[in-house]
Amino acid sequence: MTDFGNQYMVFREEKKTHTKVRPPSFKNIQEGNEPRLAVIRYFLDRPGYGLHNSVARIWFDPPEICSPAHVSLFLKQQDIALPGLLVEVYLDKFQSFMLIEGCEASGIEWDFSESSPQNPGILNIRLTDLQSPHWQEDLSLSFKPSMIASTAGSTATSQSSKSLGDSMPTASHCNEKKGGPEHANSVPLGLFSFSLMVGLETTALMGTLFPGSVEPSFRLAWGPYMFFVGGLLQVIVGTLQVFRNNLYGAVAFLGFGTFWFSNGTESILEVYFASEGTVAESLLEGPVDNVGSFVRVLFVFLFTCALWKQTFLMSKLSTALISLLCAKLIVHAFRLLRDDQDGALAYMQLIIGWLTSAFAFWMFLVEFTNGVYKKQVYPTYKWSEEHSPEEVFGASGNVGTLQSKAARLRQAKFLNYHRKVHTSLPRGEKFGGCDVSENKGDNGELTTTKDTSKTS
Known part of the structure; x- marks a missing residue:
């Protein structure tokens, strides 16, 4: 065991241990062929993380001479090499x-030819978060757990002819999906609703400034326009933006939609329900609450x-629109x-x-036409031509941040789970250095045979 220095704790001490690994098949042992076994230990490159609190995965029958490509495939199959992580x-x-x-690139390989369940080979993996702004969104779009579940529960079909490694998310898959889900952009409708509401509100103010106009x-x-076109419509638009991961559009339209809901409800009560003798009628006859309206x-x-x-x-269009809205609101507040x-x-x-x-109407026209x-x-x-989104009123947010990355890595798929998946794969598909056959050993478990082909 290599000494890692003061940074890491020494694990393999010269004393009796109680951990034993039962090989997946006893057939090879009975024939005198002891299976190979490697332990993959991985941890996040963060303060307080190291080999002393790493997580382990068992790799049954790795290739005798293991290349970096084999290790990469295993890490992807185990959901350890997530997109956005430096391995x-x-x-x-x-x-x-x-x-x-x-x-x-350097031609480095690892020799597991003498490894066994009693003396396993060990690889230590450090994972560094690149903190890419899109990696969590890409992961959520590219990784479909239902695809794995359906493969595990079905028999061998044409769809299950792909190897498990091909079905797992990769960086190239993520790059292909950076455009997001294919949902229609409802932002133009929200912008038109906003333009109409501000226009009608200003028209109502004209009636006060210019009597008879x-x-x-x-x-x-x-x-009713405030309640339905301003409130209900903008809330619907904001809800649809949630499914597109448009965090900015969702917050803006859901927020202003509820504001218009409130204003519309107040106006409807004043016009239709403030009859003589009602509470609304007595409140309207009282003094105007300027301080409350200002707040x-x-x-x-x-x-x-x-x-x-x-x-x-x-975009600068969005900045200009919100700047005008801020100016309008502050003038309105002090006017009240x-x-x-x-x-x-x-x-x-x-x-x-x-x-x-x-x-706002011009922005509706721009967004809708484009x-x-x-x-x-x-x-x-x-x-910024490099970082700004294509839409004038949208910005994506983080996805999957309610659970820490460390917790997700600790819950990466176990090899036993992948064995269930392999039962649906056709004969000849490989996992590590073994061919998956449909024969079962004496203990009823899936047996494996050694891969005698040349390792690439």
Whole structure:
């Protein structure tokens, strides 16, 4: 056993141990052919992690001369080499770690010819998180547990003729799926809804500033429009963005959808349910709660400022729209606080409102047209051509972060689980250095025969 220095604890002490490994087949042992066995120990390259708290996987019958390609295949089959992880192998002769691709290029191999269940070979693997912004999203899109489950439960079919290694996620598979799930982009509909609501809200303000310009009957439609077109429609759009992993669109439309729901409910109650003698009628006759309304609009303004900060990862169009909205909200908030019904703040809100509505409609046109034509018909003015998304009102979020990566690695698939999968594979498919046959040993377990072909 190689001495790893002060960083690692020495595991193989000269004392009696109680761990014993039962080989998967006794047929070869009875014939005098003791199976090979290797232990793969892996850990995350993080503070506090090392060989002293590593996780082990048993590799039954590895190739006698094991190449880096064999190790990579085994790690992928065990769901250990997740996309976005740097895989390094400890080289005992050099007492250092080396990237597994570097081992392949350098012609490094590992000799397991003398390994056995009583004296297993050991490979130590260090996994480093590259912290790629897309790796978790790509993993969620490329890894389909149902595919493995269906293969394990079915008999040999044309679909199960692929090797298990081919069905596991790889970096190339992830790169092919970076576009995300094929769901229609509902953001244009949300942008149009937002443009319409701001426009109708500004129209209602015009009725206050310019008496007679808007008929009183406008309020009959204004409340239902806020409730359904502003609230319900934007909540639906935000919910659909959740399935597309558009974190920005989901937060924005779900947030403003509920705001419009509340405003619409208030307007409907005022118009349709404030009859004489009701509580609503008595409240409407009382003083206006300017301070409460100011606090409400102020919180919406702070929410919008958080959205504004994120737009610098997207497009300049989004930044301009949210900037206009922030200006409109802060003017509205102070107008409520000062009870300015027809003063300078009211006229400022009127002008900024129409600008916001018009700009939101332009963004709807840009997003809708570019999506239909599947190319950039109208420029989106990205902040970064390299990192900004193609959509003007969208940014993806992390996926699968409710469980730590360390926990997922500890729950990587066991080899025994893969044996069930191999029962559905046709004869001749390989796992490690063994051919999977359909014969069963005396103990009823699947038997393996040695691979006598030349190792590539």
